[in-house]
Amino acid sequence: MAVKLVFLGKLADLAGSPERDVAGPLDWDGLLSALGPQLAAQVQGDKVKLALDGVLVADKAALAAPDGSEIALLPPVSGG
């Protein structure tokens, strides 16, 4: 099993693809190392939010993503 990472907006450009599977389960430190330095720096900033299976993660450092789950990396929105 794995955890699916979904990169939205410009983060998909940085990641080189909109999705990536990484070994699960995954906590905050595991996510940062799986992302690599450039994306990790982005996700550590206040502007990028995380969602676990479609629900916003209030405290990113408390992330606990089980096998088979999906983590979305959400940069600031600009719609409409």
Added chain:
Amino acid sequence: MAIHVHLVDQPFNPGALLGPFTNAHPGYGGLASFIGAVRADDDVRALELLHYEKMTRPGMAALAEEAAHRFELLGLLVMHRHGVMEPGEPIVMVAACAMHRRGAIGAVDYCMDHLKSDSWFWKREQRADGWHWIEPREEDHSDLARWSK
């Protein structure tokens, strides 16, 4: 009270939606609508809106429920495109029907402010030199803040 929320990847015709929406609410007192389109300015060749399926639709549905309740609507229609659009194509349409004018106008204004800066969309523009991500604007956040006073 009927709420219709659509997120589509094909062009839509606002005029063709407004007639049936109006007819579906006999006895209404006021109806307001807004259509946002891809502006034909600068050197923008195309606009792309990306969304996140797990959150964008549920977020739009929750916004519509909130607006319908807050403004005591009889009906609300929210139509939003995603994908690649060219100048002149409609991006978004909101129509609200109420017993009184202020509710209808307020609901459209409220929905548009929240769709622009509090919904899960990411926008980029294609210009002569390639694609550029659009960052949120300060005005979008001050527009949004009006509703929490």
